[in-house]
Amino acid sequence: xxxxxxxxxxxxxxxxxxxxxxxxxxxxxxxxxxxxxxxxxxxxxxxxxxxxxxxxxxxxxxxxxxxxxxxxxxxxxxxxxxxxxxxxxxxxxxxxxxxxxxxxxxxxxxxxxxxxxxxxxxxxxxxxxxxxxxxxxxxxxxxxxxxxxxxxxxxxxxxxxxxxxxxxxxxxxxxxxxxxxxxxxxxxxxxxxxxxxxxxxxxxxxxxxxxxxxxxxxxxxxxxxxxxxxxxxxxxxxxxxxxxxxxxxxxxxxxxxxxxxxxxxxxxxxxxxxxxxxxxxxxxxxxxxxxxxxxxxxxxxxxxxxxxxxxxxxxxxxxxxxxxxxxxxxxxxxxxxxxxxxxxxxxxxxxxxxxxxxxxxxxxxxxxxxxxxxxxxxxxxxxxxxxxxxxxxxxxxxxxxxxxxxxxxxxxxxxxxxxxxxxxxxxxxxxxxxxxxxxxxxxxxxxxxxxxxxxxxxxxxxxxxxxxxxxxxxxxxxxxxxxxxxxxxxxxxxxxxxxxxxxxxxxxxxxxxxxxxxxxxxxxxxxxxxxxxxxxxxxxxxxxxxxxxxxxxxxxxxxxxxxxxxxxxxxxxxxxxxxxxxxxxxxxxxxxxxxxxxxxxxxxxxxxxxxxxxxxxxxxxxxxxxxx
DNA sequence: ACGGCTAACACT
DNA sequence: TAGTGTTAG
Numbered sequence: 001x002x003x004x005x006x007x008x009x010x011x012x013x014x015x016x017x018x019x020x021x022x023x024x025x026x027x028x029x030x031x032x033x034x035x036x037x038x039x040x041x042x043x044x045x046x047x048x049x050x051x052x053x054x055x056x057x058x059x060x061x062x063x064x065x066x067x068x069x070x071x072x073x074x075x076x077x078x079x080x081x082x083x084x085x086x087x088x089x090x091x092x093x094x095x096x097x098x099x100x101x102x103x104x105x106x107x108x109x110x111x112x113x114x115x116x117x118x119x120x121x122x123x124x125x126x127x128x129x130x131x132x133x134x135x136x137x138x139x140x141x142x143x144x145x146x147x148x149x150x151x152x153x154x155x156x157x158x159x160x161x162x163x164x165x166x167x168x169x170x171x172x173x174x175x176x177x178x179x180x181x182x183x184x185x186x187x188x189x190x191x192x193x194x195x196x197x198x199x200x201x202x203x204x205x206x207x208x209x210x211x212x213x214x215x216x217x218x219x220x221x222x223x224x225x226x227x228x229x230x231x232x233x234x235x236x237x238x239x240x241x242x243x244x245x246x247x248x249x250x251x252x253x254x255x256x257x258x259x260x261x262x263x264x265x266x267x268x269x270x271x272x273x274x275x276x277x278x279x280x281x282x283x284x285x286x287x288x289x290x291x292x293x294x295x296x297x298x299x300x301x302x303x304x305x306x307x308x309x310x311x312x313x314x315x316x317x318x319x320x321x322x323x324x325x326x327x328x329x330x331x332x333x334x335x336x337x338x339x340x341x342x343x344x345x346x347x348x349x350x351x352x353x354x355x356x357x358x359x360x361x362x363x364x365x366x367x368x369x370x371x372x373x374x375x376x377x378x379x380x381x382x383x384x385x386x387x388x389x390x391x392x393x394x395x396x397x398x399x400x401x402x403x404x405x406x407x408x409x410x411x412x413x414x415x416x417x418x419x420x421x422x423x424x425x426x427x428x429x430x431x432x433x434x435x436x437x438x439x440x441x442x443x444x445x446x447x448x449x450x451x452x453x454x455x456x457x458x459x460x461x462x463x464x465x466x467x468x469x470x471x472x473x474x475x476x477x478x479x480x481x482x483x484x485x486x487x488x489x490x491x492x493x494x495x496x497x498x499x500x501x502x503x504x505x506x507x508x509x510x511x512x513x514x515x516x517x518x519x520x521x522x523x524x525x526x527x528x529x530x531x532x533x534x535x536x537x538x539x540x541x542x543x544x545x546x547x548x549x550x551x552x553x554x555x556x557x558x559x560x561x562x563x564x565x566x567x568x569x570x571x572x573x574x575x576x577x578x579x580x581x582x583x584x585x586x587x588x589x590x591x592x593x594x595x596x597x598x599x600x601x602x603x604x605x606x607x608x609x610x611x612x613x614x615x616x617x618x619x620x621x622x623x624x625x626x627x628x
Numbered sequence: 629a630c631g632g633c634t635a636a637c638a639c640t
Numbered sequence: 641t642a643g644t645g646t647t648a649g
Contacts, residue, residue, distance in 0.1 A: 001637095001638065001639080001645095001646075002637090002638085002646095002647090003637090003638070018649095022649095043631095043632065043633085044632080047629070048629085051631050051632060052631090053631085053632075053633085053649090054649095066631090066649085067631055068631095069631090085632095085633095091633090092632070092633065094633070094634075098634095119635095119636090120634085120635065120636090120648080120649065121634080121635090121649085122649080123649080252647085252648080253646090253647065253648090254647095255647070255648070256646060256647055256648085257646070257647090258646085258647090289638085289639095290638095312634090312635070312636095313635080313636070314634090314635070314636080315634090315635095316633080316634060316635070317633085317634090318632085318633060318634075319632080319633080320630070320631085320632060320633085321630095322629045322630040322631090322632095323629040323630070324629080325629085361642090363642090363643090379644085381643070381644090382642085382643060382644075383642085383643085384641090384642065384643080420630075421630095421632090423633085423634090425634095425635095
């Protein structure tokens with residue numbers, strides 16, 4: 001349920017940018033012959049023509065809707081072009097769209113100062129407050145003539161839009177001298193957003209729509225109001241009337257059960273109807289938090305801040321197996337899980353190498369139904385465990401998670417279940433401190449190509465034995481190629497870009513992307529608070545394998561004795577590595593800097609430790625040596 | 629046979 | 641924490 005946030009005192013200028021039927025635009029850019037044509041993007045063409053996930057505006061005129069089948073679309077619009085989503089490993093692969101979405105982010109970031117939040121693959125929030133203030137000070141919109149052309153096409157809520165006069169009215173509104181301060185800021189915001197949209201179009205060929213308002217809620221609400229390729233402004237004076245007649249279901253968060261409950265239980269049809277309830281009354285019905293949120297929402301108040309975040313907080317891969325496709329034995333589950341895990345592994349590896357972020361948790365979700373059983377009450381439980389890097393390990397762990405979930409779901413019976421969907425997710429992603437060199441420097445000499453050091457099938461031949469021994473994961477190597485959006489790092493922002501942005505005097509907006517976060521942060525996420533104070537100069541421990549349900553020992557309940565992956569940071573060399581401790585080969589350890597060697601020796605052979613440490617005072621005491 | 633595949637977030 | 645449920649595009 002939604003929750004209210006304390007709202008900032010100062011009025012802000014917030015924009016919500018929304019790419020128009022994005023997947024279609026991506027395909028149209030790839031194949032320009034599709035431009036201006038009725039087009040839809042469809043996935044899985046084998047059953048009834050596949051499901052539509054994006055529809056061009058030309059096709060919408062024929063009544064084609066998302067959620068139609070390809071066949072239905074053909075019926076209502078015989079001339080429609082159906083483009084299929086790329087498939088890899090027998091599942092839809094959305095990477096091309098993710099990457100295209102990042103292009104837009106890059107443009108937004110490069111041309112805007114202020115916070116920028118990736119809301120989804122095709123949506124961005126911007127906090128333009130500072131930029132708008134600056135514009136108002138330095139180059140306020142003064143005469144109609146000087147207004148940026150695209151801005152004059154804005155839709156201003158409540159502004160009478162006589163056909164012939166519209167643009168004149170908009171111009172007048174944008175540079176009106178008698179406007180209050182808030183409206184003037186909004187006008188500046190509108191101009192900035194218009195410029196940004198033009199730039200996005202020039203640099204990516206994508207059109208987008210936008211909403212400009214004093215908070216996120218309102219900006220989002222109107223960004224879709226005039227589409228495609230248009231923007232809408234919400235002056236504060238028009239908020240009340242606008243909301244008064246707005247059906248509750250249109251509000252974000254009220255499109256589902258909560259909205260239905262408002263209608264069905266309270267007779268609230270429009271947002272305005274909500275005004276008839278006191279905050280206390282709403283709290284009685286929906287709890288303190290949601291009650292307050294509803295009360296504020298009805299008044300157009302939203303304190304939600306634009307986050308400074310360009311990267312997703314989790315990565316997930318999933319697939320459904322409807323009806324006859326349901327999976328009914330372990331081997332089919334395993335083979336699908338393997339594919340999903342391969343994709344997931346690829347994605348977190350590229351997140352690591354491009355963004356210097358590690359994921360800490362692996363979660364498995366499944367849906368299951370029972371054979372002829374009536375609509376089974378029981379749900380397949382989701383299961384999670386610490387995430388270990390490496391495709392094989394992820395596959396192994398995911399399968400264990402599945403077995404564990406299946407056991408809860410199905411007991412010890414061994415047949416009769418059927419799985420209708422599977423998904424794996426990597427979450428709890430943290431920045432790791434940037435290291436300047438690859439571990440390969442120690443193994444192969446300083447001239448090694450750092451970029452080949454990623455664990456996996458893509459590794460170079462020389463690395464293969466190491467990989468087979470499961471020694472090393474993920475040296476944190478140099479950032480990926482600059483400026484160009486390459487395959488691996490398409491969904492992120494490169495180091496060079498970060499620098500060029502900073503060079504432009506834009507304040508620190510990319511600190512998260514650069515991975516300069518403190519190692520302490522990482523530590524505090526994965527270990528008890530008491531350890532935050534330890535002088536770990538160098539070492540961080542995290543990550544465990546999944547519990548084997550059978551071997552759940554007393555020790556495991558303390559949650560610390562099965563640690564087997566470590567993130568190692570040496571302040572001396574400035575390097576950071578992740579190791580699978582369980583598999584460390586002493587021969588390779590010998591190549592590492594001494595301080596690291598000592599620590600690792602401690603993990604493997606506690607007795608040989610040079611300086612025995614008190615249990616509980618060091619990271620190594622949390623690692624359970626073999627045979628424990 | 630289901631809309632499929634992602635994501636974010638609040639609650640417990 | 642891990643696990644559930646809701647919402648959205």
